């Protein structure tokens with residue numbers, strides 16, 4: 495897929511572009527960005543990498559092999575209306591929108607190969623956890639090309655479209671939960687007399703090390719947790735406080751609320 499056109503290029507699309515440019519996955523002269531706002535940030539992407547800014551010039555869509563829908567769900571109908579007349583029948587569409595079903599995209603842009611992907615913002619450093627689902631028009635060659643593109647911004651797994659609501663709640667939103675966890679723990683550490691710099695450095699390395707242990711050790715999270723938790727020791731006291739505060743229920747509620755919002759977004763903007 496030579497020519498890629500982004501329709502909408504906010505924080506998520508920019509993370510993908512940074513990832514692709516760092517890995518030299520696609521040629522910058524073949525990446526076009528149609529976007530309605532934030533032209534300064536996009537100008538810096540153009541200056542840094544040479545990707546093409548086309549603002550709202552829709553003619554470029556006529557040359558697209560791959561169109562990436564990356565506006566907010568509330569803007570999807572406007573966005574599709576603005577390109578539908580220019581989109582060649584052969585163009586493949588990749589949507590990264592939370593909640594919006596492929597049915598809605600087929601209605602707006604016609605029955606054609608469509609992929610729906612949920613990446614996350616760690617794409618900008620090649621560390622996205624992406625999941626992708628396909629419509630029934632997608633051929634294996636096109637799937638392979640999209641998977642290849644997604645692999646250069648992190649890991650990718652193929653899933654059924656129905657699973658994407660929960661996946662959006664888990665790994666699409668996931669970085670925000672981790673950042674919130676760091677914010678909250680850092681604040682607590684500062685209140686207990688540690689400098690925020692020391693707390694942040696230790697927390698970030700602890701998260702990175704624990705993630706690597708989960709990846710490399712082949713142990714379950716519960717086993718790894720037990721290895722840290724000495725009977726009668728400090729971790730036990732901390733874990734008991736989390737359990738008594740209903741931490742697992744809080745996380746379940748977080749996941750359910752986010753997944754419910756994804757389903758609502760899909761229905762709200764059809």
Ligand SMILES: NC(=O)c1ccc[n+]([C@@H]2O[C@H](COP(=O)([O-])OP(=O)(O)OC[C@H]3O[C@@H](n4cnc5c(N)ncnc54)[C@H](O)[C@@H]3O)[C@@H](O)[C@H]2O)c1
Nearest residue numbers: 502503504505506528529530531565566567569573591592
């Ligand atoms: N931010 C994330 O962490 C994340 C992760 C995964 C998926 N997503 C999905 O990615 C999409 C974009 O999210 P974001 O956080 O990057 O949003 P954003 O608001 O930062 O960017 C959206 C951009 O789309 C532009 N836009 C709106 N309508 C347009 C149109 N018709 N033509 C051209 N440009 C248009 C806006 O000007 C804006 O710059 C959303 O649908 C979201 O669900 C976001």
